[in-house]
Amino acid sequence: MPLRVHYELALAKxxxxxxxxxxxxxxxxxxxxxGVSPAKVERRTIGxxxxxxxxxxxxxxxxxxxxxxxxxxxxPQLVNLLYGNISLQRGIRxxxxxxxxxxxxxxxxxxxxxxxxxxxxxxxxxxxxxxxLKPVGLGTAELARLAADLALGGLDLVKDDHSITDQxxxxxxxxxxxxxxxxxxxxxxxxxxxxxxxxxxxxxxxxGQRLDDLRDAGVRAAMIAPLLVGLDAVRAxxxxxxxxxxxxxxxxxxxxAPRQGFAPELLFGDLFRLVGCDVVIYPNAGGRFPFRLxxxxxxxxxxxxxxxxMRPAFAMVAGGIDAAKLRRWLPxxxxxxxxxxxxxxxxxxxxxxxxxxxSRIVAGATRRRGDR
Amino acid sequence: MPLRVHYELALAKxxxxxxxxxxxxxxxxxxxxxGVSPAKVERRTIGxxxxxxxxxxxxxxxxxxxxxxxxxxxxPQLVNLLYGNISLQRGIRxxxxxxxxxxxxxxxxxxxxxxxxxxxxxxxxxxxxxxxLKPVGLGTAELARLAADLALGGLDLVKDDHSITDQxxxxxxxxxxxxxxxxxxxxxxxxxxxxxxxxxxxxxxxxGQRLDDLRDAGVRAAMIAPLLVGLDAVRAxxxxxxxxxxxxxxxxxxxxAPRQGFAPELLFGDLFRLVGCDVVIYPNAGGRFPFRLxxxxxxxxxxxxxxxxMRPAFAMVAGGIDAAKLRRWLPxxxxxxxxxxxxxxxxxxxxxxxxxxxSRIVAGATRRRGDR
Numbered sequence: 001m002p003l004r005v006h007y008e009l010a011l012a013k014x015x016x017x018x019x020x021x022x023x024x025x026x027x028x029x030x031x032x033x034x035g036v037s038p039a040k041v042e043r044r045t046i047g048x049x050x051x052x053x054x055x056x057x058x059x060x061x062x063x064x065x066x067x068x069x070x071x072x073x074x075x076p077q078l079v080n081l082l083y084g085n086i087s088l089q090r091g092i093r094x095x096x097x098x099x100x101x102x103x104x105x106x107x108x109x110x111x112x113x114x115x116x117x118x119x120x121x122x123x124x125x126x127x128x129x130x131x132x133l134k135p136v137g138l139g140t141a142e143l144a145r146l147a148a149d150l151a152l153g154g155l156d157l158v159k160d161d162h163s164i165t166d167q168x169x170x171x172x173x174x175x176x177x178x179x180x181x182x183x184x185x186x187x188x189x190x191x192x193x194x195x196x197x198x199x200x201x202x203x204x205x206x207x208g209q210r211l212d213d214l215r216d217a218g219v220r221a222a223m224i225a226p227l228l229v230g231l232d233a234v235r236a237x238x239x240x241x242x243x244x245x246x247x248x249x250x251x252x253x254x255x256x257a258p259r260q261g262f263a264p265e266l267l268f269g270d271l272f273r274l275v276g277c278d279v280v281i282y283p284n285a286g287g288r289f290p291f292r293l294x295x296x297x298x299x300x301x302x303x304x305x306x307x308x309x310m311r312p313a314f315a316m317v318a319g320g321i322d323a324a325k326l327r328r329w330l331p332x333x334x335x336x337x338x339x340x341x342x343x344x345x346x347x348x349x350x351x352x353x354x355x356x357x358x359s360r361i362v363a364g365a366t367r368r369r370g371d372r
Numbered sequence: 373m374p375l376r377v378h379y380e381l382a383l384a385k386x387x388x389x390x391x392x393x394x395x396x397x398x399x400x401x402x403x404x405x406x407g408v409s410p411a412k413v414e415r416r417t418i419g420x421x422x423x424x425x426x427x428x429x430x431x432x433x434x435x436x437x438x439x440x441x442x443x444x445x446x447x448p449q450l451v452n453l454l455y456g457n458i459s460l461q462r463g464i465r466x467x468x469x470x471x472x473x474x475x476x477x478x479x480x481x482x483x484x485x486x487x488x489x490x491x492x493x494x495x496x497x498x499x500x501x502x503x504x505l506k507p508v509g510l511g512t513a514e515l516a517r518l519a520a521d522l523a524l525g526g527l528d529l530v531k532d533d534h535s536i537t538d539q540x541x542x543x544x545x546x547x548x549x550x551x552x553x554x555x556x557x558x559x560x561x562x563x564x565x566x567x568x569x570x571x572x573x574x575x576x577x578x579x580g581q582r583l584d585d586l587r588d589a590g591v592r593a594a595m596i597a598p599l600l601v602g603l604d605a606v607r608a609x610x611x612x613x614x615x616x617x618x619x620x621x622x623x624x625x626x627x628x629a630p631r632q633g634f635a636p637e638l639l640f641g642d643l644f645r646l647v648g649c650d651v652v653i654y655p656n657a658g659g660r661f662p663f664r665l666x667x668x669x670x671x672x673x674x675x676x677x678x679x680x681x682m683r684p685a686f687a688m689v690a691g692g693i694d695a696a697k698l699r700r701w702l703p704x705x706x707x708x709x710x711x712x713x714x715x716x717x718x719x720x721x722x723x724x725x726x727x728x729x730x731s732r733i734v735a736g737a738t739r740r741r742g743d744r
Contacts, residue, residue: 029508029509032507032718042509070509073537073539073574074538076537076575084623087624088625135402135404136401136442137402137414202446203447204605225456229448230603231602236576251451251452251456257632288461343408347405
């Protein structure tokens with residue numbers, strides 16, 4: 001079974017749907033003008049245009065079948081085939097990918113998935129609630145105090161802000177050990193299993209040492225930004241790290257900007273899950289990022305939909321969520337959703353009480369519309 | 373000295389230049405609404421809007437100074453600070469970066485640079501000529517034959533196509549050993565030092581083994597696509613690999629698409645050089661990629677311009693260059709340019725003779741306009 005990729009094309013003057021589709025099929029494989037490569041090489045290597053639908057004089061939808069077994073040796077090469085050279089052209093957006101099961105099987109996918117993460121936080125059903133430790137610039141002790149309050153307030157996860165990595169006021173190892181200890185102490189008090197998710201994003205040659213730090217701290221999860229460290233670094237981590245991975249969307253936005261890149265559900269749904277994210281963070285609609293609710297829901301659907309033998313992954317929706325908004329957004333998503341509450345919560349004078357209020361709202365939520 | 377970043381902003385209805393600049397300064401650092409973080413943390417951490425120029429009701433140019441010593445612990449965190457969360461917003465493009473020397477000094481930059489690469493190819497002055505081994509789908513023996521012909525024809529470098537990695541018809545180690553041997557044999561015949569540049573792009577956890585393969589083959593250079601393996605994987609390689617690195621632009625295009633991301637000279641000039649590319653490949657104007665000559669020249673200027681203590685890097689301009697076009701493009705670039713001739717050369721019946729013809733054109737070139 002070939003890898004079928006669906007594109008939406010914006011056609012410039014002089015371009016046609018069939019012409020641009022053929023050019024893509026060639027650019028992404030042999031990358032040679034017609035007639036130069038030996039015909040037998042082209043026959044086995046080049047993409048085949050499977051469908052062309054001209055939506056208007058300026059827009060077309062096309063599908064190309066790629067003989068991926070001849071082309072894809074690894075994850076970077078898969079990404080290269082999907083959107084390597086054509087990223088440098090204009091008006092090409094990937095809007096669908098039909099994954100062959102044998103191709104999917106080459107990549108790790110989530111090590112824990114939805115069920116594994118639920119085990120880690122000890123919550124069998126219903127949406128989960130996460131908080132963030134920030135801002136960057138706080139010292140280790142201050143971050144640890146925030147973490148303790150959030151854990152005591154009943155949150156299921158507390159994560160480092162993505163800008164907190166290894167700065168001098170809160171160096172990685174010291175921070176992870178200290179925050180983990182504070183969260184563990186809070187858990188002993190509440191009887192719950194709030195999960196601390198440190199930000200593992202950092203130099204690729206430090207990841208091994210940082211995983212050792214996580215183990216020393218008894219930490220079972222880590223956040224990483226796949227586009228900051230490289231999608232393949234996450235793939236490699238997922239194969240051996242032994243912690244749940246929470247993918248952060250930093251630096252990924254260009255790839256989902258209009259009329260190019262990927263439909264958001266393919267990048268944050270399929271690709272982030274393929275490389276091994278158990279949880280994928282992305283901006284919620286209605287916040288300070290231009291994500292539409294339909295896109296947000298589609299990302300989640302792809303995270304939960306069948307993908308080879310891969311485990312489903314959690315969506316963690318983020319950005320501008322407070323108590324009032326939580327009530328509005330809860331019914332829009334599936335039950336396997338983590339709601340991330342950030343700055344609005346940290347602004348409350350009694351942090352623990354504010355966290356408790358939000359926890360009650362989430363705990364009271366039942367299966368609703370998003371869960372169909 | 374702060375890190376000053378210059379942005380060009382497209383303003384949506386209701387947005388103002390000063391307002392959007394403040395929002396960016398906050399989003400990229402504390403990522404909290406005003407009034408939530410302790411004032412003393414904000415004072416030392418948040419970006420400071422240094423300039424706002426409203427170009428029209430819909431466009432502004434702004435500059436923000438970031439206290440990078442509080443924020444940047446490593447390369448992924450530098451990229452996060454530059455274009456992490458704001459990549460997910462709209463109408464923000466980085467058009468200038470004023471680099472503090474102390475920040476630049478934290479990154480490797482080119483290990484060889486222009487002078488080191490000239491030593492490897494044994495050509496002291498004038499532009500260089502490179503050819504590509506392709507298409508993917510050819511076997512090792514066929515690729516080695518192409519390499520030998522191109523080396524005998526006088527090319528200075530022959531590189532693998534970026535889609536050739538570790539496919540079964542030309543597995544990495546076998547290919548590198550065989551092609552290197554053919555190029556070495558050609559070099560003994562010509563007395564020249566044509567440099568074979570295999571495509572090292574691959575799984576990040578295979579790069580160590582592949583570097584060993586390069587050493588076994590006596591290969592002194594490698595191509596890698598920073599956005600496919602991660603910018604930081606290239607940074608780590610550059611610090612220890614001991615081969616010249618040729619950066620390929622695959623998957624980087626979204627970051628230089630209009631009205632977002634980076635001006636091309638900042639991504640392909642500054643960032644690729646900062647992480648350690650000795651040579652940066654990018655599309656030439658007038659080919660099948662929408663790059664303007666002014667952008668192409670600016671990328672080269674940044675590769676050669678002072679950047680801390682870093683060595684200058686070679687531009688390798690690519691895409692649709694044949695004999696006629698070579699004469700047209702030679703005078704447009706600085707003398708430290710590598711011209712990459714791909715498919716058009718491979719289509720010629722006598723490959724060696726065609727390579728010789730191009731080599732003569734390049735060898736005849738003297739310092740021209742681009743070199744001012």
